[in-house]
Amino acid sequence: MSYTPHTEQDVASMLKIIGVKTVDDLFVDVPTKHRFPKLELPEALTQMETMWELEDLSSENLPAGKTAMFLGAGAYNHYSPSIVNHLILRGEFLTAYTPYQPEISQGTLQAMFEYQSMICALTAMEVANASHYDGATSLAEAVILALNTTSGRKKIVMCPGVHPEYRAVVRTYTQGMGVTISGDDMDTADPDTLISHMDDQTAMVAIQYPNFLGQIMDVAKVVRAAHEKGALVCVVTLPVPLGMLKPPGLFGADIVVGEAQGLGIQLGYGGPYLGFFATREKFVRKMAGRLIGQTKDVHGEEGFVLTLATREQHIRREKATSNICTNQGLMALAATIYLCAMGKHGLKRVAELCYHKAHYAADQIDAVKGFSVDRSKPFFMEFVVQCPRPVSEINQYLMDMYGIVGGLDLAPFYSSRKNQMLVAVTEMNTREEIDALVDALKEVV
Amino acid sequence: MKEPLIYDLGSPGRNGVLMPQPDVPLAKIPKDMMRDDLDLPEVSEIDVVRHFTRLSQLNYGIDKGFYPLGSCTMKYNPRLNEDMARLPGFAAIHPYQNTETVQGALELMFHVQEWLAELGGFAGVSLQPAAGAHGEFSGILMMRAYHLDRGDTKRTKILIPDSAHGTNPASTTMSGLQAVEIPSDARGNVDLDKLKAACDDTVVGLMITNPNTLGLFEEHILEVVKLVHDCGGLVYGDGANFNALMGIVRPGDLGFDVMHYNLHKTFSTPHGGGGPGSGPVGVAERLLPFLPGPIVGVVQEPQSEDDMPDFGFVMPEKSIGRVKAFHGNFGMFVRAYAYMLVYGGEGLRRVSEMAVLNANYIRARIRGVYPVPHDRINMHEFVCEGRFADAPDIHALDIAKRLMDYSFHPPTNYFPLIVHEALMIEPTETESKETLDSFAEAMLAIAREAHEQPSLLKEAPHTAPIGRLDEVLAAKQLALCCRPIPIPENA
Numbered sequence: 001m002s003y004t005p006h007t008e009q010d011v012a013s014m015l016k017i018i019g020v021k022t023v024d025d026l027f028v029d030v031p032t033k034h035r036f037p038k039l040e041l042p043e044a045l046t047q048m049e050t051m052w053e054l055e056d057l058s059s060e061n062l063p064a065g066k067t068a069m070f071l072g073a074g075a076y077n078h079y080s081p082s083i084v085n086h087l088i089l090r091g092e093f094l095t096a097y098t099p100y101q102p103e104i105s106q107g108t109l110q111a112m113f114e115y116q117s118m119i120c121a122l123t124a125m126e127v128a129n130a131s132h133y134d135g136a137t138s139l140a141e142a143v144i145l146a147l148n149t150t151s152g153r154k155k156i157v158m159c160p161g162v163h164p165e166y167r168a169v170v171r172t173y174t175q176g177m178g179v180t181i182s183g184d185d186m187d188t189a190d191p192d193t194l195i196s197h198m199d200d201q202t203a204m205v206a207i208q209y210p211n212f213l214g215q216i217m218d219v220a221k222v223v224r225a226a227h228e229k230g231a232l233v234c235v236v237t238l239p240v241p242l243g244m245l246k247p248p249g250l251f252g253a254d255i256v257v258g259e260a261q262g263l264g265i266q267l268g269y270g271g272p273y274l275g276f277f278a279t280r281e282k283f284v285r286k287m288a289g290r291l292i293g294q295t296k297d298v299h300g301e302e303g304f305v306l307t308l309a310t311r312e313q314h315i316r317r318e319k320a321t322s323n324i325c326t327n328q329g330l331m332a333l334a335a336t337i338y339l340c341a342m343g344k345h346g347l348k349r350v351a352e353l354c355y356h357k358a359h360y361a362a363d364q365i366d367a368v369k370g371f372s373v374d375r376s377k378p379f380f381m382e383f384v385v386q387c388p389r390p391v392s393e394i395n396q397y398l399m400d401m402y403g404i405v406g407g408l409d410l411a412p413f414y415s416s417r418k419n420q421m422l423v424a425v426t427e428m429n430t431r432e433e434i435d436a437l438v439d440a441l442k443e444v445v
Numbered sequence: 446m447k448e449p450l451i452y453d454l455g456s457p458g459r460n461g462v463l464m465p466q467p468d469v470p471l472a473k474i475p476k477d478m479m480r481d482d483l484d485l486p487e488v489s490e491i492d493v494v495r496h497f498t499r500l501s502q503l504n505y506g507i508d509k510g511f512y513p514l515g516s517c518t519m520k521y522n523p524r525l526n527e528d529m530a531r532l533p534g535f536a537a538i539h540p541y542q543n544t545e546t547v548q549g550a551l552e553l554m555f556h557v558q559e560w561l562a563e564l565g566g567f568a569g570v571s572l573q574p575a576a577g578a579h580g581e582f583s584g585i586l587m588m589r590a591y592h593l594d595r596g597d598t599k600r601t602k603i604l605i606p607d608s609a610h611g612t613n614p615a616s617t618t619m620s621g622l623q624a625v626e627i628p629s630d631a632r633g634n635v636d637l638d639k640l641k642a643a644c645d646d647t648v649v650g651l652m653i654t655n656p657n658t659l660g661l662f663e664e665h666i667l668e669v670v671k672l673v674h675d676c677g678g679l680v681y682g683d684g685a686n687f688n689a690l691m692g693i694v695r696p697g698d699l700g701f702d703v704m705h706y707n708l709h710k711t712f713s714t715p716h717g718g719g720g721p722g723s724g725p726v727g728v729a730e731r732l733l734p735f736l737p738g739p740i741v742g743v744v745q746e747p748q749s750e751d752d753m754p755d756f757g758f759v760m761p762e763k764s765i766g767r768v769k770a771f772h773g774n775f776g777m778f779v780r781a782y783a784y785m786l787v788y789g790g791e792g793l794r795r796v797s798e799m800a801v802l803n804a805n806y807i808r809a810r811i812r813g814v815y816p817v818p819h820d821r822i823n824m825h826e827f828v829c830e831g832r833f834a835d836a837p838d839i840h841a842l843d844i845a846k847r848l849m850d851y852s853f854h855p856p857t858n859y860f861p862l863i864v865h866e867a868l869m870i871e872p873t874e875t876e877s878k879e880t881l882d883s884f885a886e887a888m889l890a891i892a893r894e895a896h897e898q899p900s901l902l903k904e905a906p907h908t909a910p911i912g913r914l915d916e917v918l919a920a921k922q923l924a925l926c927c928r929p930i931p932i933p934e935n936a
Binding site: 002003004005006010011013014015017018019020023025026027028029030031034035036037039040041042043044045046047049050051053054055056057058059060061062063064065066069071073074075077079081083085086087088089090091092093094095096097098099101102103104105106107108110111112113114116117118120121122126127128130131133134135136137144163165166168169171172173175176177178216242243244245246247250259266267268269270271272273281284290291292293294295296297298299301302303304305307308310312313314315316317318319320322323324325326327328329330331333337339340341342343344345346347348349350352353355356357359360378395396399405408427430431434 | 447448450451452455459460461462463464465467468469470471472474475478479480483484485486487488490492493494496497498500501502503504505506507508509512514517519520521522523525527528529530531532533534535536537538539540541542543545546547548549550552553560563564566575576577578579581582586589590610611612614615616617618619620621622624661662663664666667692693694695698699709713715716717718719720721722723724737765766767768769770771772773774775776777779782783785786787788789790791792793794795796798799801802803805806808809810822824845846849854855860874875876877878904906909910911912913914915916918919920922923924925926927928
């Protein structure tokens with residue numbers, strides 16, 4: 001057995017000390033008729049055979065490195081420096097538990113403290129927690145925070161520009177909470193339409209910056225209107241654009257959440273990713289999730305601990321701010337290492353590369369007969385292309401003829417957006433790839 | 446020992462990883478959209494490598510030594526699994542790729558669903574939840590939706606034994622339901638009379654951890670399930686302790702309606718200093734339509750015997766919805782599948798057997814010295830008291846901290862809440878008899894020290910990178926960020 005070290009002699013001598021005759025005797029409390037069921041499962045493989053099996057499965061997938069990838073929509077093909085993967089594989093990080101014993105967990109704790117600091121820096125917010133499962137569940141936790149801090153208000157105004165799956169997750173989370181969610185029943189919303197949905201029962205307004213379509217809306221205007229009504233504003237965002245764009249904190253956001261997969265975390269078919277959550281200091285006691293704080297040890301040395309645990313489920317049980325326990329610790333570590341490796345100048349450069357390449361791609365596609373790019377608002381690294389045919393057909397052609405993974409078909413997400421493709425361009429897309437996409441599109445008209 | 450903050454390393458203007466020059470014409474960037482400053486470190490690559498390497502050395506991990514953390518199942522994390530999760534065909538695929546281009550990933554997910562369903566005795570599994578608590582929340586929402594779907598609207602209560610994990614009542618509140626605590630009896634089982642009294646037509650269901658957090662298999666489990674079912678309620682199993690049950694008993698066979706699995710406990714995916722985890726949920730037939738989705742299914746049967754079926758995503762008919770963006774923590778499915786394949790069905794039974802053997806062995810070795818309040822054959826973990834009648838100043842915390850000096854990670858302490866000065870010990874099956882012996886001997890040595898030289902415990906740890914930390918100060922001064930708080934432009 002690969003990972004189980006017992007010899008038959010070990011088992012025999014241990015049973016003797018326990019005072020039972022056989023291993024089966026350890027299970028007498030299990031109802032007899034259900035004990036030791038016959039399992040319809042395969043026999044063991046060696047590690048080598050397991051590797052072959054998984055390599056076979058893996059080879060049936062088409063990875064980004066083998067193709068030009070123009071899919072984004074919340075998951076991005078960004079570059080991850082080699083040191084990210086090397087450092088997160090260190091056993092002391094990889095195989096540690098949640099740092100409940102701070103004396104032997106200072107590595108995790110300090111790294112998470114640095115993570116919190118960098119999330120605050122990126123978003124221009126005051127406090128950040130040590131992570132959520134992903135961007136969608138971060139938004140759901142923001143809704144819960146807003147419900148708990150706005151004395152009985154039960155309405156959430158949701159911009160349709162928030163990632164459709166995030167909105168779906170919020171609806172799942174709140175189905176037992178008696179909440180009304182409005183604003184996203186149309187396919188686009190400008191600030192004024194959104195503002196028209198707010199009233200004195202609105203607990204929170206959620207907007208995305210840049211939005212799901214890559215566009216940048218006037219966040220400050222929404223914030224002013226929401227604050228006049230006494231509602232909180234949660235801005236959903238991405239960390240790479242914040243390498244150059246004004247951070248949501250500067251617009252007066254109360255909560256900033258989002259998906260930080262772009263910070264060195266592999267695409268990995270959608271997970272594990274990294275939900276980040278930042279807010280104002282005045283809400284820190286209502287915030288969900290783990291939080292690292294600085295303190296001193298008995299000798300007066302500076303050190304780090306999990307703090308404000310009285311918000312959390314293992315202390316407060318049914319009165320906790322959330323049920324979250326396990327989070328995305330190692331992914332937060334990866335993001336921290338990434339942000340250090342890229343640094344102040346590197347992240348800005350990544351953001352600029354995405355911006356320039358996306359705008360080049362948009363210009364080129366816009367010039368193709370039959371295609372037009374939505375330029376009604378500024379965009380960052382994603383843009384909407386109106387196509388002459390259904391996107392599914394175009395993508396099939398791109399794949400079959402050129403092995404290109406085209407952009408996202410927006411029709412399944414927004415009913416009025418037929419024949420619209422959401423194209424994402426990152427620093428990983430070369431000019432040759434973009435040109436190849438453009439040339440291929442010329443053929444599908 | 447102390448490592449400076451990364452912000453205190455480096456120098457203004459220093460670059461880390463260089464990025465290429467743009468290979469396209471530059472686009473105009475509107476000035477008013479741009480931020481003025483970005484307060485990130487300015488360090489070189491080797492600064493980063495050394496900083497995080499040094500930080501890692503301040504940590505304890507399974508790779509360093511024995512980690513008997515009760516309820517957390519800190520077993521060896523096979524490195525094969527890490528390599529497999531990094532194969533480009535798994536690591537570099539996008540969640541919105543056309544399913545035709547990711548059939549291998551879908552097939553893997555399908556197999557993981559099937560393995561989990563077979564091990565747990567369930568009709569179907571959703572891999573969406575990202576962690577145990579997330580699976581619990583999904584499970585409670587399903588139970589709620591099931592009753593509402595039948596037009597039964599008066600059910601608002603979830604019954605939860607007092608030995609339960611804190612996530613159980615917290616998940617209940619998030620679902621808009623009310624947690625009702627059920628006491629345990631003297632043998633550590635659910636108190637049947639109290640349960641009976643609480644069972645009525647307002648009960649959504651019972652959340653039960655079996656084996657419970659005392660490490661004990663519920664002796665009247667079939668009666669418990671029957672009582673709940675008879676009042677129209679459903680039974681939720683907290684699968685945190687599933688490492689005791691593989692091939693031993695299937696919760697679905699016992700009548701459980703829903704259970705979550707912790708891939709980061711039972712199926713060896715690493716804990717990573719707090720996550721990521723993965724908390725798939727399995728359900729009995731009647732809850733199948735409510736599973737969080739989409740889940741992976743066969744969308745086209747094979748055309749001939751040599752063909753593979755086509756896999757795709759299917760939304761269960763009355764799904765509670767999605768609980769996460771995309772398809773769950775896929776990387777964890779790869780690791781868990783590699784783990785399952787290495788063991789096979791029979792091997793997984795051996796895993797549970799050896800986990801239970803190891804826990805009973807430690808109990809047998811220390812029970813005369815550390816009081817074990819429910820001293821009977823336990824499953825994969827057990828709870829003893831970290832206190833001695835004749836050394837009243839010594840607490841479980843002191844024993845825990847002193848274990849660090851013996852190079853062991855402490856057991857879970859002060860949980861479950863129903864045992865005084867609880868020390869909850871879960872060795873897992875990957876530990877050898879020699880390791881268990883050296884741990885038991887350390888525990889016995891500490892018990893002697895508690896009487897002969899209590900200051901050794903009170904002032905412990907002595908050899909850790911830092912002394913006991915002031916948690917009260919941390920909560921009072923709230924230093925949560927390396928930098929001073931920024932002032933918003935127009936808040």
